[in-house]
Amino acid sequence: MRTHRWLASLVLLLFLFGVVGTSLAASAEFERGNRLDGPLGRAFQKAAETYGVPVELLVALAYAETRLDDHDGVPSVAGGYGVMHLVSNPEVTALEQAAALSGLDEELLKSDPAANIMGGAALLAHYAADRAGAGKEMKLGDWFEAVARYSGLEGAAARDYARQVYDFLNRGIDAEVDGEEIRIEPQAVKPDEGEYAGLVSIQSEDYGPAAWVPAHSSNYTVSNRESTYPINYIVIHVTQGSYAGTISWFQNPSSNVSAHYVIRSSDGAVTQMVREKDIAWHAGNWTYNTQSIGIEHEGWVSSCTWFTDAMYRSSAALARNIALKYGIPMNRNHIIGHNEVPGATHTDPGSCWDWNYYMSLVTQSSGSWSAIVDNSTSGRFRASSNWGTSTWSSQRYGSDYRFADPAAVSDAAYYKFNIPSTGYYDIYMWYPANSGYNDKTPVVIWQADSSGTGTTPVTVHVNQRTNGGKWVHLGTFRLLAGDREIIAVSRWTSGTGYVIADAFRVVKR
Structure with a gap:
């Protein structure tokens, strides 16, 4: 039943956006807009409406705290629970405050995601009320001080935390939680830092960047x-x-x-x-x-x-x-x-x-070598005009990524690496994941043949609906020394959904 619904949605999208027989670039934004239509998404919407908190901000806050993972009720080392990381320890009583503000039982806040989100929204609204003037209509950028206070930190550390939350808002969020997609479109917002504006971070005496x-x-x-x-x-x-x-x-x-x-x-x-x-x-x-x-x-x-x-x-x-x-x-x-x-x-x-x-x-020794080639790396990537370019997913590596419809044609996206010496290398792939992406993307890798003088291709299939936004290990391969195209993302697949070409990393063992 799920497959039938997905195929029906795909057919409708193909009709509405006219991607059949046209340039794929026209469909680069085929799923624009927030997506909060699953159980977790609806919980965020309900909590936001109940306490007057912008839903985008609430999701970004949870994403910064836990990446929307409640870890099945297991607390963090600080005693924080749920997707909103409601902390309960001898010094920090965010969980207890959330229970008092929301009227929800503490044990329910620990174990039920919807209740936990409601408690987090109540706490954030409470912090905002302490800061905002009476009757002030708050815009998305006016919540900075409340977000900083939610961190449990003080001074510049609290400011940096709030800046990170707003950075997630500006970049957008696209995450999958137990099969449910949570998506927040990028928000062009410059926050009002209020009392945190102008604070200067104290730098480490031992390590300058810290x-x-x-x-x-x-x-x-x-x-x-x-x-x-x-x-x-x-x-x-x-x-x-x-x-x-x-x-x-x-x-x-x-x-x-x-x-x-x-x-x-x-x-x-x-x-x-x-x-x-x-x-x-x-x-x-x-x-x-x-x-x-x-x-x-x-x-x-x-x-x-x-x-x-x-x-x-x-x-x-x-x-x-x-x-x-x-x-x-x-x-x-x-x-x-x-x-x-x-x-x-x-x-x-x-x-x-x-x-x-x-x-x-x-x-960084001569015996250790690694290199990354992104779809935007000059002189290291090539693909035909049939491959569209998108910035839609926040899970991308770099500024954008390429995509194409599956087709029984020789029209791959190629990646070129300068391999320093013949030997064994780990190959990693980075791509954004989405339920509409291909579940069997072919990645062709040209490894050294048995003679050690030529190459032979081997194909690894990758499910690009999962494990997005990180380096995925494809395996260890014996590669031939030289500067050549050694990796290709192929469109020739029996899988369904867009084929994605983003970035690869090669590491000498």
């Missing part, structure tokens, strides 16, 4: 490393929560935990919370605490979409800086996961973390 937001003094040990202890390790963590929630948690005196650095998923922003000379409480092993620097990465172990290229590159630059500063060998014996600390009970960074790619960025 902001300095200190952890509570009861959550780490003051020291004078490397006089007191040598620094031999870098430990990679995943926050099991949001960037803002983690910063707030490390500032909470009841948490008894901290890390030296926290890195944001969306753009790789870095916040330092413990000086490198001091001992953060992050590894669960005192010896390793004394000898290591901990780096937390925003996200959840079970959700690969949090580990963005911006995050990898930012973290690797930080890890390389630390390793060079303290003479830490840049290898997997000294740059380790939390799960590799002796006696560890944690599983982070987990199977979603791409160690090969991360270490290639850290080492």
Whole structure:
């Protein structure tokens, strides 16, 4: 029944937009407009209407907090619940406030997504009422101070959080949650920062690109490393929560935990919370605490979409800086996961973390090589005029991506890489996902043949309705040295829906 409905919708779209026999560019915006017609989307709409909160803002706030994932009621490390990340701990009582404001039971707010969204809307409206003048009609840009307050942070850190939410609004949101698409069209809005305007971030003394937001003094040990202890390790963590929630948690005196650095998923922003000379409480092993620097990465172990290229590159630059500063060998014996600390009970960074790619960025050695070719990379991509160009999905890599109808024709989109030496390479694909995209997109890869002097094609099929907005590992292939087109996205498929060509990444093993 679902397939029949989808086919009927496709036929209607093809008729209305006249894509049959015409240039695909004419249909680049075939699904314009917000999409909030599923159970979760309707919950956002109802909560927004009930409390007078712009629905676009409510979705963007939830997206910044949790990527719209309630993790089946499992709280974050800070004690935050649901898609709105309603926090309950000895210092932060957002959950309890939301219950009082909405009249909903606290346990229901923890476990029911619709109730959780209603509680979040009530809390945001309450913060706005505290800031707005009596009877003031609030526009989308007037909610900045309320959003900043929702973060649980103070000063420049709260401002940066609110800026991120508005950045998501400006870019648009396209996410899939349990098979339901949630889409917010890009909003051209410049927020009024109010009391947060003009605040200056304090920069780290240890690492220039990082902001300095200190952890509570009861959550780490003051020291004078490397006089007191040598620094031999870098430990990679995943926050099991949001960037803002983690910063707030490390500032909470009841948490008894901290890390030296926290890195944001969306753009790789870095916040330092413990000086490198001091001992953060992050590894669960005192010896390793004394000898290591901990780096937390925003996200959840079970959700690969949090580990963005911006995050990898930012973290690797930080890890390389630390390793060079303290003479830490840049290898997997000294740059380790939390799960590799002796006696560890944690599983982070987990199977979603791409160690090969991360270490290639850290080492930048002649033995490690990686390259990315996007559809807009000059001289590295080619496709015929039958391939349209779109900026519609916020899950895209770079400024846009290409798309085409499936057809039994030789009309592929080609990607050219300069492979430094014959050997084994990991190949990753990046594409936006959508229910209207192809469920069996052919990706042709020219690998080295058995003689090692020529190439032979192998085809991998990718379901572009899922796993969008991240690097998807296609496999490990033996590639021949040289500058040539080695990857093609083909239109020749038995699958249905648009074939998408966005970006590829090749990493030497």
